[in-house]
Amino acid sequence: MQIDKLRGEQLDRLFDAILSLEDREECYRFFDDIATISEIQALAQRLLVAKMLREGDTYGVIVEESNASTTTISRVKRCLNYGNDAYSMVLDRLEQNDKDEEER
Template sequence: MQVDKIRGAQTDQLIEAILALKDKEEAYRFFDDLCTISEIQSLSQRLEVAHMLRMKKTYEKIKNETGASTATISRVRRCLNYGNDGYDEMLGRLYPDEKPFELPKE
C-alpha cells in the first residue's frame, strides 16, 4: 500500500492538525499558511476530477471543465480503481444522494 510509504511522525502531525480543524474558515486559514495557492488548487482539482469520474464524465469533459491534464485524470482514475477508497469515502460523504457508477477496470 502506498499509504505505508507516507506514514511517519511528521505526516501524523499533519493529519492530526487537519482533523483538529473546527470549521471551513479555520481550514482556509490553515491551508493558506501551509500550502501555496497552486498546491491547494491542485488538490482541489484532483478531488473534482475524482467526483466527475465517479459520475461517468468523459476525459474530454473533465479536461475542459477542470483544466486537468490527461495525466492527472489518469492518475486519479487509477486511485479510484486500485487505491485505498479514500476518494470514494470522502465523495460519498460530500454527495450522499449521488449514485456513482462502477468504474470499468483499465
C-alpha cells in the first residue's frame, strides 16, 4: 500500500499537531505558518474537485469552476476510484455536518 510509505514519526507528529487544533481559526494560523498559500489552496482545490467528481460533474465543468488542471482532476479521480476512500470519508462527514447545521 502506498500509505505505508508515508508512515513515520515525523508525519505522525504533524498529524497529531493538526488533530490538536481546536477550531477553524487555529487551522488558518497553523497552516499559514507551515505551508505556502498556493500549497494550501491546492489541497482545498483537490477536495473541491473530489466533491464535483462525486456529484458527476464533467472535466470541463470542473476545470471552469475550480481552475484545476485536467492532470489534477485525473489524479483525484484515480484516488476516488482506487485510493483509500479518504476523500469519500471526508466528503461524507462534511455533508453530514452541513445537514446537522441546517437542522439547527
